[in-house]
Amino acid sequence: RRARPVRLCQDCHRHYRRLLAQYGSIARAVGNSSESHNCAKSILTSDRLQMVVTLSEFFNETWETANCANCLKNSSEGLSNSTVEFLDLFNKSLTCFEHNLQGQAIDLSPNNYTEVCKNCNKTYKMLNDLYNNLQRMNRQGGESGHSAHLCIDVEDAMNITRKLWSRTFNCSVPCSDTVPVIAVSSFILFLPIVFYLSSFLHSKQKKRILILPKRIQSNASLVNIQEKYS
Numbered sequence: 001r002r003a004r005p006v007r008l009c010q011d012c013h014r015h016y017r018r019l020l021a022q023y024g025s026i027a028r029a030v031g032n033s034s035e036s037h038n039c040a041k042s043i044l045t046s047d048r049l050q051m052v053v054t055l056s057e058f059f060n061e062t063w064e065t066a067n068c069a070n071c072l073k074n075s076s077e078g079l080s081n082s083t084v085e086f087l088d089l090f091n092k093s094l095t096c097f098e099h100n101l102q103g104q105a106i107d108l109s110p111n112n113y114t115e116v117c118k119n120c121n122k123t124y125k126m127l128n129d130l131y132n133n134l135q136r137m138n139r140q141g142g143e144s145g146h147s148a149h150l151c152i153d154v155e156d157a158m159n160i161t162r163k164l165w166s167r168t169f170n171c172s173v174p175c176s177d178t179v180p181v182i183a184v185s186s187f188i189l190f191l192p193i194v195f196y197l198s199s200f201l202h203s204k205q206k207k208r209i210l211i212l213p214k215r216i217q218s219n220a221s222l223v224n225i226q227e228k229y230s
Helices: 008-031 036-045 050-067 081-099 112-120 120-140 152-168 177-230
Strands: none
Touching: 008 036, 008 050, 008 152, 036 120, 081 112, 081 120, 081 152, 112 120, 120 152
């Protein structure tokens, strides 16, 4: 239950910052010719696995892979304003879902979730729009100054909400691209009609042009016959 949604960045950023500070102090002490040199060296290299170094590398890799920096302010002292806003809307969406379920179990069995779809549509749409805006901001640098994926906390929260909304509750997903898609589809649908209509009109015009000299020749022959017998 506590594994999802992921809360790695929002719950661990203070601990991770302290870890970096402590490890940095130990690493710097290794390079100094002081009394702390032997102690620091013993901490980092005394065992065959070099466990402290290995764990530090693991934490750094996990933090970077999770893109936690994109949830934090530039100083990494706390969550960015946009992340706080998103998580607040996410919690409101889950609260709305639970409030409108009326004691029904959340599973994949077919149930009537009309109340959920109707009463939570506004909150869900706001959450979905904010997520799309965060993605656009993040591609341009955003608040954190990192251009990459959104942090795992935000991505996982949105994935969970979308699965609940579309698969579990079977609600329609609002799509801002509906009108352009319909317009393009209609244009493609009518292309064959326009093509065949233009071809038909062009062939009729061509046929009319080809027949015209024959009629002129016929009229000229008629005049010659009339002059001959007059």
